[in-house]
Amino acid sequence: MEPLALWRLKDWLHAHPRLLVIGGAGCSTEVGIPDYRDQSGQWKRPQPVTYQAFMGDVLVRQRYWARSMLGWRVMGQAQPGAAHKALALMEQQGRLQLLITQNVDGLHEAAGSQHTVDLHGRIGTVLCTDCGQRFARADLQQQLLALNPAWAQLYAAPAPDGDADLEGQDFSQFGVPSCPHCGTGLIKPDVVFFGETVPRDRVRICMDAVASADAVLIAGSSLMVYSGYRFVLAAHEQGKSIVAINRGVTRADALLDFKVEADVGQTLMALAAY
CATH class of the missing domain: 3.30.1600 (SIR2/SIRT2 'Small Domain')
Structure with a gap:
């Protein structure tokens, strides 16, 4: 990762201490769990x-x-990787208000994260x-x-x-x-299968977190599925700052303050060490 990009992320993190993170498949690919989409967002x-x-x-x-x-x-x-461990550490440091994970592998909790919503079960x-x-x-x-x-x-x-x-x-x-x-x-x-609805209570908890957060960090997700993308839309409508760490396109590219196209685990570890 470019040093300038890391410094930009660190400055942004310092300016937004109450962070909502939306995580995706990129957090778990490094531990051997394949993802659905390529870097262009296609199946x-x-x-x-x-x-x-x-x-x-x-x-x-x-x-x-x-x-x-x-x-x-x-x-x-499967065991937690760098991204899971870094986000758990950031929560312990008081930087992370809530983690919304679109993954179903349970690895964030296994890494020690406590304030987590498993959006898709x-x-x-x-x-x-x-x-x-x-x-x-x-x-x-x-x-x-x-x-x-x-x-x-x-x-x-x-x-x-x-x-x-x-x-x-x-x-x-x-x-x-x-x-x-x-x-x-x-x-x-x-x-939650494709064609199935995310339970309303989960959506409500996530929307409440959007409202109370200073900013939103997208970590390893293209957000091509609306169930996660809706929270970024809500954050944008509320004037929140939105940043992504993701290799390739995201559905929210037009809404981002900036994006870091780098390994999500290594980047989050560098932020957790900051």
Whole structure:
């Protein structure tokens, strides 16, 4: 990173002590969790499954959980990286008012962040859509492996959000357990799928944070999904200063005071050391 850019960021941070951070996939790519988009903001791969398709088609659910069983090998073992640790440190220093993460990996909390909103939920939790009970994804993994021992021998490259690039299989043969609590319920990861709505209480907490923050820092996100972009729009309408650390374009480029195109983890570590 250019020294001038770092000094500019440090001066900006000093002028805006109550910071709202909106984090994205760029915070987690360094620890082996792939992202969806390239530096131009375009999809790298087919778009993820929608809520409507998941809930309406048993074969879609079988394909999802087969890929998830293999993808959990990476997601379930992932550890916080530089970006997660730096943001946790900035919170401890009193610089960070709230962190809104669009990621579902739970790594910010694992790094020590406490004032965090998981905008799209957590992949580490499973929800029964019938009885409403939640349970650990790690427990479900053991059930999936027991039901599908032959599938466990397959290899698939990791994909975003705990998915895996597995195709060419007869997914109708994959066994998916029902809810362990009610015995019959349809289970889904406790995340907001494409086509699903972010819970209102989360949106309200984030909007309140926008109103009380001095400025907004975008960390490792293109903001191409409206669910996160809306908070930047709200900050702009309120006259807040907005800065981004992100390689490539963001949906909010026209609203930024400036952008630093550098490694998000290294840059945040340099700011945390300031």
